[in-house]
Amino acid sequence: VQLVESGGGSVQAGGSLKLSCAASGFIFSRCTAGWYRQVPGKEREFVSSISSSGTTTYADSVKGRFTISRDNAKNTLYLQMNSLKTEDTAVYVCAAFGGLGYCLGRPNYWGQGTQVTVS
Numbered sequence: 194v195q196l197v198e199s200g201g202g203s204v205q206a207g208g209s210l211k212l213s214c215a216a217s218g219f220i221f222s223r224c225t226a227g228w229y230r231q232v233p234g235k236e237r238e239f240v241s242s243i244s245s246s247g248t249t250t251y252a253d254s255v256k257g258r259f260t261i262s263r264d265n266a267k268n269t270l271y272l273q274m275n276s277l278k279t280e281d282t283a284v285y286v287c288a289a290f291g292g293l294g295y296c297l298g299r300p301n302y303w304g305q306g307t308q309v310t311v312s
Contacts, residue, residue, distance in 0.1 A: 194218040194302040196287045201307030208277050214270040214287030222265040224296035228272045230283035277311045
């Protein structure tokens with residue numbers, strides 16, 4: 194499984210960014226997938242997930258501002274981030290809950306991450 198994120202960058206507070214995660218060896222529509230974020234010196238933090246049925250879950254800190262979605266035809270996962278705050282600054286990592294032909298209740302594959310900086 195390979196997960197490749199894109200779309201990160203620098204933005205002013207109040208701005209928006211849309212992250213993308215392209216996968217090989219994993220089908221987003223068949224298993225849960227999600228986004229996590231990590232700040233140096235802190236543990237990786239759950240941001241959002243979407244199940245195979247389309248049920249979405251969000252961390253309280255991003256609820257109402259971030260939207261997770263997927264494009265099944267492109268096998269791509271997205272995270273639309275609006276009303277960004279300085280505390281959203283982190284490396285955002287895409288996660289797959291499973292692999293080719295199986296699903297898990299926890300993430301077991303991770304992308305390399307994409308930096309989001311809000312100033």
